[in-house]
Amino acid sequence: MKNHLESKVIKRVMVGTDRSEAADRAVQWAAGFADRYDAELFAVEVVVPQYPSATEFGEAEQTRAAAANNDLAHFVRQVAGDRGHALVVIDTDPALAIVRAAEQKAVDVLVVGNFGMAGRKKFLLGNIPNRISHSAHCTVIIVNTAHSTGEQTSGLARTHLSEGEIPPFEPRLAARATHIAAVMAKHGLKLFSQSNEPDISIRRQQAKRLRAALEELGPIFSKLGQVLSTRPDLLPIEYIEELSLLQSRVPPMTESEVVQVSEQELRVPWEDVFKSIDPKPLAAGTIAQVHRATLESGERVVVKVQRPTARMDIEQDLALLQVFVEKVGKRPALNQVIDMEAVFKHLSTSLHSELDFRQEADNIERMQVVLADYNRLAVPSVHRDLSTSRLLVMEEIQGIPIRQAPAGPARIQAARQLLESYYKQIIVDGFFHADPHPGNLMWWKDCIYFLDFGMVGMVGTDLREHLLLMLMALWQEDAAFLTDVTFMMTSADNSSTLDVARFQSEIGEVMAKYRTASLAEMQIGPLLQEMSAVSLRHGVPLPASLTLAIKALAQVQLATAELDPALDPYDVAGKYLMRLMAKRMGTAFNPKTLLYQSQKLKVRTLRMIEAVENFVGARPGGPKLVVNFRANSLEDIVRHTGRRLALGLTAAASILASGFTAASTVTAEWVPITFGIVGGLLTLGLVIDLLQRH
Secondary structure (H helix, E strand, O other): OOOOOOOOOOOEEEEEEOOOHHHHHHHHHHHHHHHHHOOEEEEEEEEOOOOOOOOHHHHHHHHHHHHHHHHHHHHHHHHHHHHEEEEEEEOOOHHHHHHHHHHHOOOOEEEEEOOOOOOOOOHHHHOHHHHHHHHOOOEEEEEOOOOOOOOOOOOOOOOOOOHHHOOOOOOOHHHHHHHHHHHHHHOOOOOOOOOOOOOHHHHHHHHHHHHHHHHHHOHHHHHHHHHHOOOOOOOOHHHHHHHOOOOOOOOOOOHHHHHHHHHHHHOOOHHHOEEEEOOOOOEEOOOEEEEEEEEOOOOEEEEEEEOOOHHHHHHHHHHHHHHHHHHHOOOHHHHOOOOHHHHHHHHHHHHHHHHOHHHHHHHHHHHHHHOOOOOOEEOOOEOHHHOOOOEEEEEOOOOEEHHHOOOOHHHHHHHHHHHHHHHHHHHHHOEEEOOOOHHHEEEEOOEEEEOOOOOEEEOOHHHHHHHHHHHHHHHHOOHHHHHHHHHHHHOOOOOOOOOHHHHHHHHHHHHHHHHOOOHHHOOHHHHHHHHHHHHHHOOOOOOHHHHHHHHHHHHHHHHHHHHOOOOOHHHHHHHHHHHHHHHHHHHHOOHHHHHHHHHHHHHHHHHHHHHHHHHHOOOOOOOOOOOOOOOHHHHHHHHHHHHHHHHHHHHHHHHHHHHHHHHOOOOOOHHHHHHHHHHHHHHHHHHHHHHHOO
């Protein structure tokens, strides 16, 4: 059975060339193809003008084009004989010029090479072979014009590696370690050995030296420093402040690298998916680079492409850090300053997470659910079908920085929602955007869009409850209760050495400082940051997830202050906490919840009674507990406590019964009312008994 080409009459073949060595090979291939069908061969060369044709330089270009035509005609006759023809065209668009020439000559087959004609070099501006194949009305053949000796090619000669085929990582640890040691020595660093210097100015100088060394060691070490800057529980405050100033000076990826990674992940030529990609990156980071692009459907997107060597570079430096931790990380002198094992674990987890773009896509989709109740907040949509672990394709947010948002009700509403959403993200959902600096917040369609979900934070259930209590204590200006909540958060077990009174006094000073500030200076985020610093000074550092949440809250506080300087963060926090508590109370009094909780209480009560019976020997075979009470006061206390416990349990049972019967559709109305009155009277009796005994 004949193929498509053999089943049709081919009389004219055209081939494009720019007279490069690779393009000449395409002409030779086309000549052989035309000879097979005894067809005419037209070789077309496009000269891109640099000057207007009416100028002196433009006329010179036309003269050179005529000379090029003669040269091309001579070459074509050499490879195709009398059937060969040459055509030189002056045009600013080579792809469309070749397509128009093919139509004018009514060719049956158009041949282009995948190498040469500046095709792949200018791929981001519009790949010529691809554009020809999409625009021509005749059959188009793109031939591989690389040498058979193994020359690197583009176009159809593409390499696709599955995840299982990625070469194994073999770090050159010795050479890298030597370089790191040399840089550290150059900057006079001794691996934090003098970080406990009491002079703050000296510690600051050492921190600056460390920052300079990390910047010189390259983008990976800069990234390590940036990650560490979010952990004041692991490093001294002077180091945290300096590391937060680190800048990753990363050269942009080459176009060929962008092509390589994109096509390895897409497993098809990039031009089959994208209509165009902007050659200028929006951002070039340590791990990835971001470009604007347009899909074949015309939709505008942004493409995040991972650097080809990102994983290898990170694994190499993490391997070195692990060796360092194993060798010297447990030395007491070093551990007094920095927990190296915790540092390594945190860095490894954070960086490996950022290397997998699928996790970032999951974060974006999860945040969509978290922000569903806020009509002024949004996140970009993700093209899951085009995204992989090293390639992320998202909706382009075509907006402006939030500080440039136009004045009006939408801006005011967005400011309040942005701040309130962070209370919800941290306290309710336990999942928050951990890097909400102004560059990651854009204003578009009267909404604030969150960008870059490479760094998110998680807060556990118990910690969320403690943080809720902390915010309520701040709201009520209760320094004593705030101190207790802080100890609950940190599980402080060094109370024998901790100066609790001094700690509480400093917490109170921080609260007073911010609560008496002007409206524009009322910032809960910075307040929590100062509280964290106080905790660190007293040896009770807050949990790592909370310190990250505090930093994020401080950043978002600054953003909302720019959007609406009159916004009172305490008012936002207070009203949100009241709504949250009311919602929780409503859930607690739901009949289903009451029934569930009553059954849990019943089971736990029975188990407690059984445990007491076993303990006092009331059950056969169990141990006997005999206690002779000789103190009348102690007997009174036991008797009074038993009476109060009976009153409390009976009152609670009556209130529960009132709730159950009220929810029933078959119970008379007087029943829940009666239970409610009984419960109220018993509660009143309990209160009176308590007041009489104090």
